[in-house]
Amino acid sequence: MAEASQDAAKPAIGAPSRRRARKRPDLVIEQIKNWIMDQGLQPGDRLPQEEALIAIFGVSRGTIREALKALEAQGLIRLRTGPGGGAFIDRVSEERAIELLGNYFFSRDVTLKDIYALRKLLEPEMAASLVGRLDDAHYRRLEKTMSVYSGPPRSIEEERAQRMAELDFHGILADACPNPLLAFSCRFLHSLLKNLAVCRHIYATSQPELRRQGRSYQVELLAALREADTGRVRKVMYEHMCEAERLMREREMVIVRRFLREDA
Amino acid sequence: MAEASQDAAKPAIGAPSRRRARKRPDLVIEQIKNWIMDQGLQPGDRLPQEEALIAIFGVSRGTIREALKALEAQGLIRLRTGPGGGAFIDRVSEERAIELLGNYFFSRDVTLKDIYALRKLLEPEMAASLVGRLDDAHYRRLEKTMSVYSGPPRSIEEERAQRMAELDFHGILADACPNPLLAFSCRFLHSLLKNLAVCRHIYATSQPELRRQGRSYQVELLAALREADTGRVRKVMYEHMCEAERLMREREMVIVRRFLREDA
DNA sequence: AGATATTTGTTCGTATGTATT
């Protein structure tokens, strides 16, 4: 099982080739990861330089770099050039985590029904968790975001921007949610709603009812939050989600039908 | 083949260095990804060989390989050696997605309270979605898994194995869930419960009540599923989660207290 | 501001491993 480094000592005159012992492809990635754990490295800490890593793991520069690139792609390290540069332990960012998870669902078909089945459960709970935790800065951010869709859109671009802002409203709420799992789950669903093909089609059509209704629910939600009325917060958010689902799925059917007609 | 040699000939008097146009570090990764989308490649399809990629993207083998390794780390492609080998488009596996998402939560502290806040919402909904969808094979798998913890454990290892099997029971249910988002969310929570440090400590202690109670809830759940009694399915699963949370968090407190005492 | 040193980033040539035929 891949001992691997038993020789390395002398290239044994007669054998000019095989300069180093060979290793399983992705083994080095795992090795570096384990080494990081063993050393107890924390976010911000720097890994040894490439030359040192070559010595530690007994593989060539190219192999080390491939492994570092793989770790970078997972968001585990950050690579910097220049003096004092190198590979630094990094906390996976939320954006990266959302992107990586998005890849998983890309080839599986997620429907609006699936998304809203979760939103109806999670958003009310998320909102309820905020009671008593929002300060003036939060309310200002929320109201500023709502101002983006205070009036009817004057173009397709503005229509779409309003939909994005409506989702950002929920994202700001998630910022203040004390449960990282709940906050992430909500934000991932927002990301799906921003990027899914069906949704992009929906946002390209005029949706006056969605805007008006969504806005009025959000106004009422903020009132309930200010009053610290947890029950009402939950109820308003739940109804908000139900109505959003209804309107979105109505449009979805129209678009799917149109698509099928064009296809035929 | 050996394209790649379009320069090599003459360094074009005025520009001796810079043999190729320079690119941003991770740009090639994005380029390849976009190229894959443009070509409409599907899972199973093969990317061009390295030599061809070198020609297409105008970078050297090393750079191409670093990019491919990065894509492989994200689970987007699979690399194979030998004739007919190369890079193949791959669907991100659930295991990989769970691993990558686990990295995100690794450095954030997730508590049992956070996990169960979600499980109390999701598991009942997940179970309800199964009504009328389970066949004999499912029931057999579920009962076989339950047999692992039908009796009291005789060792620490068996204790732990029983906890894992209890989680597997819920994983088997998730297998049959038609909502991919819901199924994934539940399974990710199971993964956290299997790997979190606190949980590992808990599983290393004797927990007779957890086993007996969990098992009886699961028996009742299966009965409700067979009867297609959605309301009861929901209710039983919810109570199961509440009780599991209670017992787990009780143990958690004991362990945290012990840890603090040892620390002092 | 400019020169310099440090460290990653990229390239090329070549050798080796491995699966297919």
Place this chain on the structure above:
DNA sequence: TAATACATACGAACAAATATC
């Protein structure tokens, strides 16, 4: 078994970025 076609790995040199003086 041998030939082939591919990825995988190595090493040395050079390019670019960036911190420090």
